[in-house]
Amino acid sequence: MVSMKNPYIPTKAIITHIRNETPDTKTFRIRILDQNEFSFTPGQFIQLSVFGFGEAPFSIAGSTNEKELEITVRRIGTVTGALFRKNVGDIVGVRGPFGKGWPIGLMLRRNILIIAGGLGLAPLRSLVHYIILNREEFGKVYLLYGARTPADLLYKDEFNTWSRYIDLHLTVDKGDNYWKGRVGLVTILLDDVSVDTEDTIALQCGPPIMMHFVSKKLKSLGFPDENIYLSLERLMKCGMGFCGRCTVSGRYVCIEGPVFCYADIKSFIEAIPEAGVEHA
Numbered sequence: 001m002v003s004m005k006n007p008y009i010p011t012k013a014i015i016t017h018i019r020n021e022t023p024d025t026k027t028f029r030i031r032i033l034d035q036n037e038f039s040f041t042p043g044q045f046i047q048l049s050v051f052g053f054g055e056a057p058f059s060i061a062g063s064t065n066e067k068e069l070e071i072t073v074r075r076i077g078t079v080t081g082a083l084f085r086k087n088v089g090d091i092v093g094v095r096g097p098f099g100k101g102w103p104i105g106l107m108l109r110r111n112i113l114i115i116a117g118g119l120g121l122a123p124l125r126s127l128v129h130y131i132i133l134n135r136e137e138f139g140k141v142y143l144l145y146g147a148r149t150p151a152d153l154l155y156k157d158e159f160n161t162w163s164r165y166i167d168l169h170l171t172v173d174k175g176d177n178y179w180k181g182r183v184g185l186v187t188i189l190l191d192d193v194s195v196d197t198e199d200t201i202a203l204q205c206g207p208p209i210m211m212h213f214v215s216k217k218l219k220s221l222g223f224p225d226e227n228i229y230l231s232l233e234r235l236m237k238c239g240m241g242f243c244g245r246c247t248v249s250g251r252y253v254c255i256e257g258p259v260f261c262y263a264d265i266k267s268f269i270e271a272i273p274e275a276g277v278e279h280a
């Protein structure tokens with residue numbers, strides 16, 4: 001945990017590595033200065049400051065057993081644009097970790113079905129790394145991942161390693177001349193796996209519209225509400241339950257989430273198509 005006297009003041013951190021993931025997405029490796037480790041639970045997030053530009057929340061995408069932390073960022077506006085202009089050796093600010101992560105205690109010795117869309121794989125990558133490190137603690141593990149095109153798939157270099165430990169299924173909305181895999185929305189991958197819905201925990205993160213349709217399909221397959229978990233990436237400001245900017249169904253995403261049980265936010269997820277697509 002980053003030590004904080006005033007929780008609004010970020011701790012300084014140095015960018016130690018930058019990797020291009022897709023044309024608009026990069027993974028930044030960051031080391032908190034004057035601190036030997038950074039502890040977090042998969043699914044938690046940090047607030048990252050680019051001094052002079054502002055602060056934004058990002059899921060922690062790296063491994064729990066590493067001293068540095070990793071975030072995968074898509075460039076969409078002021079803070080992310082400024083971060084993309086940073087280089088290795090530059091200083092940023094970090095607050096956190098914040099929020100509740102994936103329900104690991106509940107997942108032990110159960111089968112796990114992970115469904116990710118686009119950038120939604122970022123908070124699930126730290127979980128995939130955790131599962132691989134503690135593989136004997138879990139039953140069968142499936143990862144169903146969909147992206148817009150083959151070029152938009154994150155963490156491609158890791159797929160071979162992941163496939164040695166978990167059952168990885170990929171799809172893209174639109175293929176190219178080289179793509180030989182599935183084409184279609186991530187929900188089609190649910191037709192390729194057969195799981196015991198009573199003994200499987202389903203975890204998902206992606207655009208709201210994806211989570212709406214995946215939840216609907218999981219329900220039609222027989223998943224109980226309490227076996228489905230989702231990570232919500234709502235607009236946030238303070239990250240600490242003070243400003244009220246992030247509420248969903250009367251709940252504060254920053255402190256009660258970002259991971260929620262479907263049973264607790266069902267009315268919000270069901271209403272998504274009417275509310276419109278918010279963030280992909």
Ligand SMILES: Cc1cc2nc3c(=O)[nH]c(=O)nc-3n(C[C@H](O)[C@H](O)[C@H](O)COP(=O)(O)OP(=O)(O)OC[C@H]3O[C@@H](n4cnc5c(N)ncnc54)[C@H](O)[C@@H]3O)c2cc1C
Nearest residue numbers: 056057058059072073074077078079080122233234235279
């Ligand atoms: C818990 C959590 C985890 C997140 N994890 C990641 C992550 O791992 N990687 C990543 O790239 N992004 C993540 N995000 C989203 C990220 O915080 C935003 O993309 C970022 O705040 C944009 O900042 P900006 O200053 O670049 O954009 P701005 O200049 O503030 O905004 C540009 C445009 O994007 C819209 N926008 C900004 N943030 C959001 C949002 N969260 N939802 C809907 N619309 C938005 C704005 O309304 C505006 O139209 C996460 C958000 C939350 C709440």
Ligand code: FES
Nearest residue numbers: 237239243244254
């Ligand atoms: S971001 Fe301020 S209350 Fe959640």
